[in-house]
Amino acid sequence: MISASGQDDREAPIHGDMLEAILAHVPIIDLVPASHVSTAWKRAVVSSLRHFHKPKPWLIVHSRATMHAYDPRSHVWVEIKHPSINHVSTVRSSHSNFLYALSPSKLSFSLDPLHLTWHHGDAPKIWRVDPVVAAVGRWVVVAGGACEFEDDPLAVEIYDIESRVWSACESMPSILKDSSSSTWLSVASDDRKLFVTEKHSGVTHTFDPKSRTWSRPYDLRSDPSTFYSVIAFSDGRLILIGMIGDVEIVTGIKLWRVKDCEGFECEEIGEMPLKFLEKLKNESFQFSSIGVCFAGNVVNIYNPSTAEEVVVCEFVDGCCRWWSVRNVVASDGRMVFTSSKVGIEDVHKALRSENRRFRLYGGQSRRVGEGRVVDKTHEANVSVISENGNILGFNGVGKSLGETHVRNLSGEVKNGSFVLEEKRFKEKTQFVNGSDMGKTAKISHSEGESGVLGKTQFGNSSENVKNGNFSAGDVRKSVNESSVNKPVGSTGKSNNGKIKVTENHNGGNSSHNRDNVGCLGKEEWCSDVKNQRISSEKNNVAVASNHSQSMEGHNGSFGKCDLFDGRWVRDDSKPYYPPVSCPFIDRDFDCHRNGRPDDGFLRWKWQPYGCDIPRQSSFKGRNGSFETYGHWWTHEKTSKGEDYYQEGNRVHPRLKVLEAYKRALTTWAKWVDKNIDGSRTQVIFRGYSVTHFRGGQWNSGGQCHKETEPIINETYLANYPSKMRALEHVLQQMKTPVRYLNISRLTDYRKDGHPSIYRKEYKTRKEQIAAEHSQDCSHWCLPGVPDTWNQLLYASLLQTGKGSWRSSILKTGSLTAADELGREVCKFE
Amino acid sequence: MASAPENEKNASAPEKKTLTLKSMINNEEFVVDEHVALQSVTIKNMVDSDCAGDVIPVPTISGEILALVIEYCKNHANPSASEDDLKKADAGIVAKDIYTLIDLVLAANFLDIKGLLEVTSQKIADSIKDLPHQDVREIFGVENDYTPEEEAAVRAEHDWAFEGFP
Numbered sequence: 001m002i003s004a005s006g007q008d009d010r011e012a013p014i015h016g017d018m019l020e021a022i023l024a025h026v027p028i029i030d031l032v033p034a035s036h037v038s039t040a041w042k043r044a045v046v047s048s049l050r051h052f053h054k055p056k057p058w059l060i061v062h063s064r065a066t067m068h069a070y071d072p073r074s075h076v077w078v079e080i081k082h083p084s085i086n087h088v089s090t091v092r093s094s095h096s097n098f099l100y101a102l103s104p105s106k107l108s109f110s111l112d113p114l115h116l117t118w119h120h121g122d123a124p125k126i127w128r129v130d131p132v133v134a135a136v137g138r139w140v141v142v143a144g145g146a147c148e149f150e151d152d153p154l155a156v157e158i159y160d161i162e163s164r165v166w167s168a169c170e171s172m173p174s175i176l177k178d179s180s181s182s183t184w185l186s187v188a189s190d191d192r193k194l195f196v197t198e199k200h201s202g203v204t205h206t207f208d209p210k211s212r213t214w215s216r217p218y219d220l221r222s223d224p225s226t227f228y229s230v231i232a233f234s235d236g237r238l239i240l241i242g243m244i245g246d247v248e249i250v251t252g253i254k255l256w257r258v259k260d261c262e263g264f265e266c267e268e269i270g271e272m273p274l275k276f277l278e279k280l281k282n283e284s285f286q287f288s289s290i291g292v293c294f295a296g297n298v299v300n301i302y303n304p305s306t307a308e309e310v311v312v313c314e315f316v317d318g319c320c321r322w323w324s325v326r327n328v329v330a331s332d333g334r335m336v337f338t339s340s341k342v343g344i345e346d347v348h349k350a351l352r353s354e355n356r357r358f359r360l361y362g363g364q365s366r367r368v369g370e371g372r373v374v375d376k377t378h379e380a381n382v383s384v385i386s387e388n389g390n391i392l393g394f395n396g397v398g399k400s401l402g403e404t405h406v407r408n409l410s411g412e413v414k415n416g417s418f419v420l421e422e423k424r425f426k427e428k429t430q431f432v433n434g435s436d437m438g439k440t441a442k443i444s445h446s447e448g449e450s451g452v453l454g455k456t457q458f459g460n461s462s463e464n465v466k467n468g469n470f471s472a473g474d475v476r477k478s479v480n481e482s483s484v485n486k487p488v489g490s491t492g493k494s495n496n497g498k499i500k501v502t503e504n505h506n507g508g509n510s511s512h513n514r515d516n517v518g519c520l521g522k523e524e525w526c527s528d529v530k531n532q533r534i535s536s537e538k539n540n541v542a543v544a545s546n547h548s549q550s551m552e553g554h555n556g557s558f559g560k561c562d563l564f565d566g567r568w569v570r571d572d573s574k575p576y577y578p579p580v581s582c583p584f585i586d587r588d589f590d591c592h593r594n595g596r597p598d599d600g601f602l603r604w605k606w607q608p609y610g611c612d613i614p615r616q617s618s619f620k621g622r623n624g625s626f627e628t629y630g631h632w633w634t635h636e637k638t639s640k641g642e643d644y645y646q647e648g649n650r651v652h653p654r655l656k657v658l659e660a661y662k663r664a665l666t667t668w669a670k671w672v673d674k675n676i677d678g679s680r681t682q683v684i685f686r687g688y689s690v691t692h693f694r695g696g697q698w699n700s701g702g703q704c705h706k707e708t709e710p711i712i713n714e715t716y717l718a719n720y721p722s723k724m725r726a727l728e729h730v731l732q733q734m735k736t737p738v739r740y741l742n743i744s745r746l747t748d749y750r751k752d753g754h755p756s757i758y759r760k761e762y763k764t765r766k767e768q769i770a771a772e773h774s775q776d777c778s779h780w781c782l783p784g785v786p787d788t789w790n791q792l793l794y795a796s797l798l799q800t801g802k803g804s805w806r807s808s809i810l811k812t813g814s815l816t817a818a819d820e821l822g823r824e825v826c827k828f829e
Numbered sequence: 830m831a832s833a834p835e836n837e838k839n840a841s842a843p844e845k846k847t848l849t850l851k852s853m854i855n856n857e858e859f860v861v862d863e864h865v866a867l868q869s870v871t872i873k874n875m876v877d878s879d880c881a882g883d884v885i886p887v888p889t890i891s892g893e894i895l896a897l898v899i900e901y902c903k904n905h906a907n908p909s910a911s912e913d914d915l916k917k918a919d920a921g922i923v924a925k926d927i928y929t930l931i932d933l934v935l936a937a938n939f940l941d942i943k944g945l946l947e948v949t950s951q952k953i954a955d956s957i958k959d960l961p962h963q964d965v966r967e968i969f970g971v972e973n974d975y976t977p978e979e980e981a982a983v984r985a986e987h988d989w990a991f992e993g994f995p
């Protein structure tokens with residue numbers, strides 16, 4: 001006869017080991033309430049965590065206003081609600097659980113597992129765009145990333161967390177001159193030292209905040225076929241993670257343990273199994289870098305371009321145990337990863353002292369994936385704005401941003417502030433443009449260039465192309481460094497820093513050009529784009545090697561003609577590309593696809609009074625390459641100017657829009673004059689297009705959806721915008737010749753060219769009617785008016801470029817709120 | 830019981846040895862193939878050490894619960910069952926109210942059937958997650974030994990944890 005156990009405890013049949021075994025199946029966040037049942041249960045909880053099922057480091061994904069964490073102990077995602085933190089700048093992470101935000105006036109950081117507490121201190125003396133920031137013992141080290149034209153780009157400062165005092169240190173080794181930003185450097189730290197590895201070369205330096213000096217360089221790569229390396233600390237050991245192969249074909253990801261941090265001898269400890277490698281690859285065709293996040297014995301590896309899947313190596317007995325987890329928050333927003341050892345005390349503390357709330361996200365991993373953010377316009381715009389704030393160098397929060405605009409803005413910001421580690425270009429990468437922009441942004445950043453950033457709203461070729469061009473010459477480093485860019489790096493040709501102009505009339509290249517720049521959805525182009533194999537030939541803006549010849553084709557007055565003084569005339573020739581034919585047009589501007597019934601607005605051409613515009617087939621379809629954000633400079637959209645604008649280190653408590661705009665322009669102009677060689681570089685500044693909201697503004701029911709004809713009577717045109725006058729004034733003061741594309745007036749006629757209600761497809765008539773209250777009367781349908789801008793750009797190039805084209809680098813200085821700030825633009829990554 | 834003589838008959842045939850498990854709560858008997866019953870480490874130890882008679886009395890486990898245990902053991906003794914089949918079958922077995930689950934987990938623990946212990950524990954853990962701790966106390970027969978002050982603090986914290994989520 002067997003005797004039963006547990007019978008004696010009448011009150012609690014389940015107790016002791018039995019209870020602990022059951023509790024081992026309860027996620028940590030639910031163990032907190034379980035420990036409230038009784039003191040016996042509390043003891044069981046503690047014991048269960050110690051003996052049955054130990055906590056494992058959490059992977060925490062910070063996206064916009066939310067935090068999500070993956071708890072590998074229970075295979076669950078946890079949603080963490082926290083009071084919104086109004087960081088003036090973007091939150092980032094450089095290693096393990098170190099989260100920080102750096103603005104010109106403030107450094108904020110958090111080091112605790114669930115980021116409950118934030119330390120706020122002064123900003124370093126030197127403003128930096130994209131420095132390396134890391135916690136080392138009692139210090140926070142801020143190194144490099146400064147604007148070259150202003151400061152020593154390699155400057156290092158350390159912040160003593162206890163005394164709250166900044167001190168200057170030995171600058172970073174000069175070998176890092178062109179890669180001193182966090183974009184190019186991977187960081188790890190223990191209590192004593194900071195380790196900095198150049199991702200593409202593997203060259204590693206260490207910094208000792210005690211002696212404030214840098215070590216000589218070490219080459220960490222023990223496998224010569226490593227093309228990208230990142231480092232991290234795991235349980236006191238420096239770990240190197242390397243991508244093997246090349247950007248085109250990543251053949252493996254390996255892990256090494258650095259045996260001896262003095263000698264940097266490496267020992268291979270693991271290789272990612274193919275099936276996991278494929279998971280990272282499969283997300284997108286763009287797999288040229290990895291992001292990692294360490295805590296304890298767990299390393300999380302992801303593809304920063306999408307970050308949909310996180311592959312995890314858990315060190316067990318010195319070997320990697322591999323598994324992977326679907327990232328439930330892989331929306332297309334900005335994501336920052338941290339990893340922390342989270343114990344029940346941390347959760348307890350979070351619940352007790354802070355207004356944090358936890359909830360299991362979708363239960364078990366089988367339900368993972370449900371929580372995708374479906375509509376990005378509904379995302380909280382707080383961090384969008386703070387991102388924006390950062391990028392614009394503004395310090396405020398623009399609360400009045402409307403949905404559509406937030407959406408647009410975020411698109412822009414995305415382009416402009418491409419952070420290799422933290423951005424996701426799912427849509428854009430399809431079109432290559434997003435990544436192109438990324439490259440450009442990086443490039444511009446690394447050279448501290450301004451004025452090329454972020455207006456490719458539609459992700460079109462021409463702007464990128466130009467940027468691509470521009471990138472080439474100056475930015476050897478970026479091109480080499482950026483693995484994403486290898487194709488463009490093969491823009492090696494552009495290393496000569498020239499725009500190669502191919503004149504269409506001379507036959508030889510013309511068809512080639514047409515095929516490649518045309519937006520006609522040609523297979524060849526599409527597949528080329530998708531493979532990112534656009535050669536620089538294709539990429540370059542067509543330039544007339546024999547442009548003088550082409551000039552002869554036009555009437556003699558062309559060279560001096562004011563292209564922007566003219567009128568719209570009826571033109572029944574076909575548009576540059578048929579409606580709905582271009583796969584690269586953002587859905588929001590693809591008006592025909594969205595059901596716009598009339599096409600009269602396509603049958604107009606701009607006719608300058610003094611000359612004809614050459615219709616260049618090489619420019620076919622380079623539509624929509626410009627976006628205008630002049631209309632961002634309004635009182636409403638800049639928090640009424642209160643605490644919004646920042647100049648240098650100063651945030652103006654109040655500044656009128658026009659005044660702010662003038663100052664921004666002046667800053668930009670100074671920068672251009674200081675940094676641009678006018679004999680080599682053509683600076684182009686495009687004015688802004690006019691909006692046409694009738695009966696209200698964009699956010700108060702303004703309309704334009706019944707407009708099918710341009711304004712005929714000139715007296716109905718708006719007064720010439722005062723901002724444009726300010727611009728003209730500033731341009732006149734500049735040393736550098738700037739080609740000003742004054743499109744304000746010509747767009748003013750075109751009240752018929754906006755997407756209005758045709759910015760998306762409506763399922764029902766009811767939806768369509770509802771949409772009449774939130775129209776887009778500021779952007780443009782494509783094909784449509786922006787095609788003319790490109791035509792005019794081309795014509796302008798022909799006018800100004802006479803004789804000096806070959807050695808010139810094209811630079812677009814299109815007027816956007818994002819890039820006028822000179823110094824501020826430097827903040828772009 | 831009708832099954833007992835049948836059992837004796839079969840016992841002589843070595844190729845199909847069976848055991849009889851008898852619930853001491855309601856005297857219900859179950860005749861099972863030996864290899865099915867041997868998934869219980871407790872029973873296996875008894876058989877191995879020759880402690881098992883013809884009928885193995887099982888105290889504290891009701892016939893209802895014993896039936897579930899035997900169902901589990903049968904499923905897992907079937908060599909042709911796929912992993913998916915087993916998962917589904919397990920889910921069916923533990924799709925019970927919390928009181929039944931508690932009895933079942935105690936049975937699994939007593940009979941030392943690791944797999945059943947796991948799935949039942951998981952199921953109970955899932956239920957605990959969603960329960961206010963007052964209910965947990967009642968269900969699990971736990972006496973609240975927190976002081977009123979501690980209890981108040983705990984309650985505040987607990988409410989915090991769950992408000993704000995729709």
